Amino acid sequence: MQQTNTQAVNTQEVTLTNSKLLKYTIFSFVFAVITLITVILPAEYNIDPTGMGNKLGLTVFNNAQATTSTEPSTTTSKATTETIEVVVPAGRGVEYKFTMEQYQKLTYEWITDGSVLYFDLHGEPKGDTTGYFESYAIATSDEMKGSFTAPFEGSHGWYWKNTSDAPVKVQLIVNGEYVEHGLK
């Protein structure tokens, strides 16, 4: 049995000639080029010379970005950097929220003037009366940097809780799309 297997392997090695290897290499190269043109370029760079990317739905993300950037005036969204300062009183919590539509994106950075704060970055769906909310990040820190895309229309932002004996000031720098913002 083992001898038979060895013979089979030897036979395979003999049949794999240089011309076949060259043929397979060329085939792989052609396949890679086709994949590059029909899948990778449309999906990654919005370059779709064949139109296949559009038919396969691979250009959807690039088109969504283009739509957003070319139609800023149709919504009340903003695309400038804003700096907001919020004071969290000693022993209390404060909620600062951004009203956002579904799939709007917000990039943020915040720092405190000293103490750490417990925070919950979360979103609440518009019109929801059940008290449901979805947390995106929960931690205790004196700074944070990141971004999020609103998974649903509603209010999205931070609940900061100050457990210290002195008020803590938060500086929040945001850039992105939102309708309005303020303390809640």
Next chain:
Amino acid sequence: MKNLIVMLFVGLMLNTGIAFAHGDHKMISAKDAIQVAIKVTQKLTFKDLGYKVGKLDESWKALTTEEFKLYAAQDNRYKVSAFNKDNNKVIYFLMTMSGELLQLNSEAKF
């Protein structure tokens, strides 16, 4: 033959790595470098972050984007300047091409 197959495999793996991991993912543009400088300036008006310039006074809050300029882009570093016309002072930011702030001073000597 084996070497040829190994070379092909390694070559394909390297190319796939770039396709999946976005080779230039961490590079930022000069415009983004200016945005980094704007954010850092805002933060410095709020708190001393340990740079040579210390905490900046309130007048720096009012700086507009036009007052931030790309001073130089060389040796894989961006140098951005910020001019405060209220007190006639300039501060300079040295950052990596990925936007990490390395130094900040008012002499442009890095």
